[in-house]
Amino acid sequence: MKKLTPNAHIRILSPSSSIDHIGGFEANRASKERLEALGFQISFSSHYNEHDMLGSASIESRIADLHEAFLDDSVDVILTTIGGFNCNELLPYLDYELIKKHPKLFCGYSDTTALLNAIYAKTGLKTYMGPAYSSFKMETLQDYQTESWLTALSQTSYDLTPSQxxxxxxxxxxxxxxxxxxxxxxxxxxxxxxxxxxxxxxxxxxxxxxxxxxxxxxxxxxxxxxxxxxxxxxxxxxxxxxxxxxxxxxxxxxxxxxxxxxxxxxxxxxxxxxxxxxxxxxxxxxxxxxxxxxxxxxxxxxxxxxxxxxxxxxxxxx
Missing domain, CATH: 3.50.30.60 (LD-carboxypeptidase A C-terminal domain-like)
Structure with a gap:
């Protein structure tokens, strides 16, 4: 699996709570701007605006977005919008062979835990527990968070160290x-x-x-x-x-x-x-x-x- 490089293409998607659940695109624009300032290209999944009674999107839409992101050869990193409560709904419907054949750096935390561990269990691909897309709009303490994220996604050997x-x-x-x-x-x-x-x-x-x-x-x-x-x-x-x-x-x-x-x-x-x-x-x-x-x-x-x-x-x- 290719590690993070300058000018990488990051796809934002919502396998659990939707971006509308956390205020929508404009409320999270600062995340896009921060990631772009780091030199990355940002795109959004086809159904990132979908928002149902439970603050999420349909299983079909979320699966389609995940498969689309893995199949897109221009995408280097898949970054979840935030956590939520229902990632585990997706596990029986994922095409793990497709994921294994088109490996990407996949990162998120909280409810994304279900996907991180399931993808590792079913494919052997390593995944990343770290900040979500929305995490990058945080101002204070962001330097430590961003540096750790960049290190883990770009290097194969690194140390975890405490923040100040x-x-x-x-x-x-x-x-x-x-x-x-x-x-x-x-x-x-x-x-x-x-x-x-x-x-x-x-x-x-x-x-x-x-x-x-x-x-x-x-x-x-x-x-x-x-x-x-x-x-x-x-x-x-x-x-x-x-x-x-x-x-x-x-x-x-x-x-x-x-x-x-x-x-x-x-x-x-x-x-x-x-x-x-x-x-x-x-x-x-x-x-x-x-x-x-x-x-x-x-x-x-x-x-x-x-x-x-x-x-x-x-x-x-x-």
């Missing part, structure tokens, strides 16, 4: 109060590990259990995070179910919780302490991915090496 500061803010509102904190990745249990990266949004990744679209790797580590609508009770029971389906992770890397989850460090440590396996492998939390800002980009399906003593997380795609 972070926030859990409604940054997309013009009058939102912005509160920032110093970033600190924290260790629950020390260790070293090397395995294949799986996961993303915990609630969405959980939807793949028991389906043909769940990755079947035997040597894996898990990236896990939760969205604003999932509180600490949701995380507690979803983690239990996940560790029953994936009982032998080599490491667990946890993204910061948005403030709406009401997760405290005391609660998180109490939940993690329930699982003996987490006392035998590297576990890091409060990392820069998911539903706080900014977020790094990491390759699903890549080999990730973790060393908590040196606090290094290295990604190798080859």
């Amino acid at each position: 500061e972070w926030g859990s803010n409604a940054w997309y509102l013009p009058d939102a109060e912005l509160i920032f904190h110093q970033t600190e990745w924290k260790v629950y249990n020390h260790g070293q590990a090397e395995a294949t990266a799986l996961g993303g949004n915990l609630s969405t990744f959980s939807l793949l259990r028991g389906t043909p679209y769940a990755p079947q790797d035997t040597d894996y580590l898990l990236f896990l995070e939760e969205a604003e609508e999932d509180d600490y009770f949701d995380f507690d029971r979803a983690l239990a179910a996940l560790l029953q389906a994936y009982p032998e992770p080599k490491a667990v890397l946890i993204g910061r919780f948005p403030k709406e989850c009401e997760m405290t460090e005391e609660l998180l440590l109490y939940i993690l302490a329930k699982y003996p396996v987490l006392k035998t492998i590297p576990v890091i939390y409060d990392m820069d991915f998911a539903h706080t800002q900014p977020l790094f980009t990491v390759t699903i399906g890549a080999t990730v090496s973790v060393d908590t003593k040196t606090m290094t997380v290295h990604v190798e795609e080859n």
Whole structure:
């Protein structure tokens, strides 16, 4: 699969929530302008304006947009508009052979977790958990986010490093109060590990259990995070179910919780302490991915090496 190059063509599409659900084209024009300023060509899928009762488009339209993007030889990168709640509806209807024959860099986060892991599971192609199209209109903290995205999509070997500061803010509102904190990745249990990266949004990744679209790797580590609508009770029971389906992770890397989850460090440590396996492998939390800002980009399906003593997380795609 060709890596990101200057002047690459990026196709924006909405496999879950539509662009109208987040204000429409004009409300997100700043994302287009920022990506164009980086030198990229931007195009939009045929049905990006379609918007139904659930804030999405029909399954047929979303599948058509995905297949069209993969078939278009001029498209180098497929970038999702935002997350949502219904990517998993598409999984039985995707032509995975078509996708495998026309590989593209595919990036998104949150609900896109279902597609990222299913495409990897069904085709072996690596995918990218990172910012969506709408993420690029964020002003503050954008430098870290953009740099990580560019690095992951253009290089086959890179390190994940902490941001300087972070926030859990409604940054997309013009009058939102912005509160920032110093970033600190924290260790629950020390260790070293090397395995294949799986996961993303915990609630969405959980939807793949028991389906043909769940990755079947035997040597894996898990990236896990939760969205604003999932509180600490949701995380507690979803983690239990996940560790029953994936009982032998080599490491667990946890993204910061948005403030709406009401997760405290005391609660998180109490939940993690329930699982003996987490006392035998590297576990890091409060990392820069998911539903706080900014977020790094990491390759699903890549080999990730973790060393908590040196606090290094290295990604190798080859």
